[in-house]
Amino acid sequence: MKCPYCSAPDSKVVNSRPSDDGASIRRRRECLRCARRFTTYERAQLEPLMVVKRGGQREAFNPDKLLRGLTLATEKRPVDPELLRAFAYGFEDEVGASEIGSEEIGRRAMTFLRPLDDVAYIRFASVYRDFDSLERFIEEIRGLKAEGDG
Structure with a gap:
């Protein structure tokens, strides 16, 4: 995941937990270059009908x-x-x-x-x-x- 602060291409996941009653996953990430933390959300993307x-x-x-x-x-x-x-x-x-x-x-x-x-x-x-x-x-x-x- 690209860092929103320094645009470095790599980060590591520090913490993960379900969000929105299990509909998504909240991940805390840390940039490997600038060491700043940020949050991402992961959702399943289904093909539309x-x-x-x-x-x-x-x-x-x-x-x-x-x-x-x-x-x-x-x-x-x-x-x-x-x-x-x-x-x-x-x-x-x-x-x-x-x-x-x-x-x-x-x-x-x-x-x-x-x-x-x-x-x-x-x-x-x-x-x-x-x-x-x-x-x-x-x-x-x-x-x-x-x-x-x-």
């Missing part, structure tokens, strides 16, 4: 974007915002792959919303499935009613 959009372009998964969509769908509905946050920020860990299609994200979000609130589910589905007519709304609602009766 990549989202493959409908047009084929790729972008890094953004849990804030998913949370925003879920929040809009559940606006003024009796759904705990912490459930939405936990789903959005835990999504990447649940996928278990390095790449996912945007359609699959939508399907999983709908599966998540379905048992929570019918109205939120329909709102999300209308955007995800791009409802273009009243008939599509009615068709989806009939499907929900049929599931509920079964």
Whole structure:
């Protein structure tokens, strides 16, 4: 590790301990040239989950974007915002792959919303499935009613 004081390339670790509930390691280091001490933090850097959009372009998964969509769908509905946050920020860990299609994200979000609130589910589905007519709304609602009766 390069010394921040004299830019020497070598230092030695004097002390190490877990930090941030084990998410990182705090290391006290001493420069071998100037003998000054400094602290570094070490974290695992995981490859980001990549989202493959409908047009084929790729972008890094953004849990804030998913949370925003879920929040809009559940606006003024009796759904705990912490459930939405936990789903959005835990999504990447649940996928278990390095790449996912945007359609699959939508399907999983709908599966998540379905048992929570019918109205939120329909709102999300209308955007995800791009409802273009009243008939599509009615068709989806009939499907929900049929599931509920079964």
